[in-house]
Structures are given as structure tokens and as C-alpha cells.
Amino acid sequence: MRTALTAVLAGTSMLAQAASLSGSFTADDYATVYLSTDLVADASEIISDKQTTWGGTQTFSGVALTPGQNYYLLVLARNVFSGPAMFVGDFALTGDGFRFSNGGQALLTNTTNWTVNESGFGAAGQTPVSLGTNASLQIWGARPAISGDAEAVWAYYADWANGYNGPAYFVTQITAVPEPAAFAMFAAGLGVLGTIARRRRV
Numbered sequence: 001m002r003t004a005l006t007a008v009l010a011g012t013s014m015l016a017q018a019a020s021l022s023g024s025f026t027a028d029d030y031a032t033v034y035l036s037t038d039l040v041a042d043a044s045e046i047i048s049d050k051q052t053t054w055g056g057t058q059t060f061s062g063v064a065l066t067p068g069q070n071y072y073l074l075v076l077a078r079n080v081f082s083g084p085a086m087f088v089g090d091f092a093l094t095g096d097g098f099r100f101s102n103g104g105q106a107l108l109t110n111t112t113n114w115t116v117n118e119s120g121f122g123a124a125g126q127t128p129v130s131l132g133t134n135a136s137l138q139i140w141g142a143r144p145a146i147s148g149d150a151e152a153v154w155a156y157y158a159d160w161a162n163g164y165n166g167p168a169y170f171v172t173q174i175t176a177v178p179e180p181a182a183f184a185m186f187a188a189g190l191g192v193l194g195t196i197a198r199r200r201r202v
Helices: 002-015 180-201
Strands: 019-028 030-036 043-051 058-065 071-079 086-094 098-100 106-108 115-117 129-133 151-154 166-176
Touching: 019 030, 019 071, 030 058, 043 058, 071 086, 086 098, 086 166
Parallel strands: none
Antiparallel strands: 019 058, 019 086, 030 043, 030 071, 071 166, 086 106, 086 151, 098 166, 115 166, 129 151
């Protein structure tokens, strides 16, 4: 019986696809991107403090995700030259084992699936302010390699008159979900184990 259960679990794990995170983003003026299992500690830096000026888009790919582990995608954006400020991005997951907070495997910056505050990732999150979609950004123009539907967001409305030299801490979640094929195999395996147990009792 124990051998059969081990075989079921091993077969289930073999079906799991390697999962990873990728993204394209820009921020006015700097950004550091983290992947973390905790809002306070244990953050792995993905891209460090890259200046993303008017024409620049930063990208990353192949960031491995551990099956069954929930994550936070964290972005520390810093406005250091006054004037307007924004963060805009386009992120994607591969593999069937994870979903963004919108329930899908693709996520754009928006005011629904992200929170932001000005004091730290662990602080209470607030709804970001949208400065418009990437396709219609009047100040910056459309950022290359980012969906036109992605919204440029910040912690408050930061135009030339209301610029602020400071940070904005953006947070969204990545949740582990059962992979359909693995779940089906596990359920089938449990059925087989139940049949074996019943036959042994007869």
C-alpha cells in the first residue's frame, strides 16, 4: 500500500511543469524588482536599481518558481528628479502551477491587482493612482515592449506640479494552484488505492 502511494506521488510530481516568471517594465526614475515569499523578509532581487529613462524598458525572464509556494512580486520605484513619476509593466507566468492575483498567467500594471504605499512593502497597501494607459501616455509616450493596456501607476497623482522625490512600494501576489493534469492523476491514484484497500478487506 505504501509503495503504491509513493508511486502515485512520484507520478504526480513528474507531471509538474517548470514554472517561471518574466516581465517588462519601466519606472520614472529607478526601480528594483523582488520576488519574495514574505512581505517583510526573504526577498530575492531580480533586477537592481535600474534607471529607466524616457526610452528605456527593463526586462527579465526565467525566474524559477518552486511548485506549491506562494509569492509576492515586489517593485520599489523611486522618483529622484522631481516632476512626474510612474511605474508601468507587463508580467507573465509559464507552467500551469501559478496564477497572478487576477486569476490569470498574465498581469499588467493597473489599479485593481496591485497595491502601493510610500513606507515599505509590509505596510498597509493602498489603491494606486492611474496616470493613463501605456498607449496614451502624454508625458512619456508609449513604452516599448509593454502592452498598450498597461496603466502607468503611482502612489498619488504626480504631475509636474505635484512631483515628489521619494519611493513607491508596489505589491501583487502570485499564488500556487494545483496543476490540472497532476490533480487528475492524484485523484485517479487515490481511487486505485481505495480499490486495493477494499480488496484486502474482503
